[in-house]
Amino acid sequence: MALTLEHCAVVGGELALAFGDGREAFLPLPMLRRACPCASCQGEPDALGRVIRPMVDHGADAFEMKGIDVVGGYAIQPRWADGHATGIYTFAYLLKLAGLDGSHRP
Numbered sequence: 503m504a505l506t507l508e509h510c511a512v513v514g515g516e517l518a519l520a521f522g523d524g525r526e527a528f529l530p531l532p533m534l535r536r537a538c539p540c541a542s543c544q545g546e547p548d549a550l551g552r553v554i555r556p557m558v559d560h561g562a563d564a565f566e567m568k569g570i571d572v573v574g575g576y577a578i579q580p581r582w583a584d585g586h587a588t589g590i591y592t593f594a595y596l597l598k599l600a601g602l603d604g605s606h607r608p
């Protein structure tokens with residue numbers, strides 16, 4: 503069964519996520535922004551497969567979320583106050599960031 507997102511909202515500096523299978527995740531916005539999976543934040547492998555992580559300058563507005571779009575039913579795309587909006591966070595990636603990716607389930 504595909505993972506679905508029931509609800510997402512910014513609550514007190516964290517992104518609160520509720521998934522269709524009952525799991526809930528709370529991710530602090532600065533952590534979420536630093537984990538931005540887009541190429542300009544995480545780098546892209548060169549011809550030899552080496553990833554040079556770019557220097558990312560996070561300004562005062564970088565950790566404030568202006569809005570969230572749900573992408574294709576499998577990911578979210580946050581819009582940050584500094585205009586950055588290219589990071590697409592899959593639901594699986596969000597669960598991994600929250601430590602809920604299944605490796606420590608009871």
Ligand SMILES: [Zn+2]
Nearest residue numbers: 538540543589
């Ligand atoms: Zn990014």
